[in-house]
Amino acid sequence: MHNKLKNKTKWFWGAVIAIELILFYSSSMTYKQQTSVPFLERTLGHSNKPFYNGLSKVSFNYGGKTQSVENDGYYHFVEFFIRKGAHFSIYFLLGLFLCLAVYKYFSRNKFLMMLIPWLATTGLAAFDEFHQGLTGGRTPSVSDVILDSIGALTGILILMLVLWLIEQHHKKDKL
Template sequence: MKQKWFWGVVIAIELILFYSSSMTYKEQTSVPFLEKILGTNKPLYSSLSKISFRYGGKTQSIENDGYFHFLEFFIRKGAHFSIYFLLGLFLCLAVYKYFSKNKFLMMFIPWLATTGLAAFDEFHQGLTGGRTPSVTDVILDSVGALTGILVLMLILWLIELHANKNKS
């Protein structure tokens, strides 16, 4: 029964991703919301203004993008990482019973599948107006999925270790 629930979560996440990548940037941007909520306060401006780095071939900084777009960048990339973290974790749980005797496949198959889904999602995003597909985002998504899978494997290992300790 749990397997069906895990598959349901995987499908729900995929539907959310598909819907999200169907939206134009203008439909999806959080900049107006951030401007409204934060107004002229701009918390952490002095600290954030010292940060500058390259991502996807572009320099990301307050100087280049402006304060609210720079904040939005972190929100969007955090969402990428987080949603694929959850997708990797729940896909690993969904296939658990199929690969319970082979830990490598239990991790590798969900990681490979989430990376493929991330690539497909970026391709789909490229078909949407005002959006650009990014290999760098696929890598970020893949790392998010792998992190979710590794965290789950650590938790399962600790549970197994605890269960074996109680048996002795």
């Protein structure tokens, strides 16, 4: 198991670099270039608004702004969930692949194997938000850095759980 992961280190680093390139490209785009609202309007039409009744009852604060269908409109509110889901997911993958990439170096120290990728992804999230702030029509958000950091930590913790379960399974097979 250990050797299989260590032999794939270059692939894991490749995935980390690919994700970072995607993030850099994405944060270079203006909101107008990146918005999915026109797509949602075309695809769903103005009369078809799935889950409208449930979503119209949802309201919460994110980044100092109240998010709701009433404040943002249906399509912008749906887009908010898509965008935040993308934040969480991409950093989930980044944390996971970065943890796998450093496995070779920290396989004996599980704490460092989790801490270093988590700190690195959090730093990359902060840099990405800074870069986004240099792009027209975009605003950096500490709330997004926190969301990204939680996504990365979730990916790392799930990976560590899976590795631990595999390790326990191998120990049972040896007995």
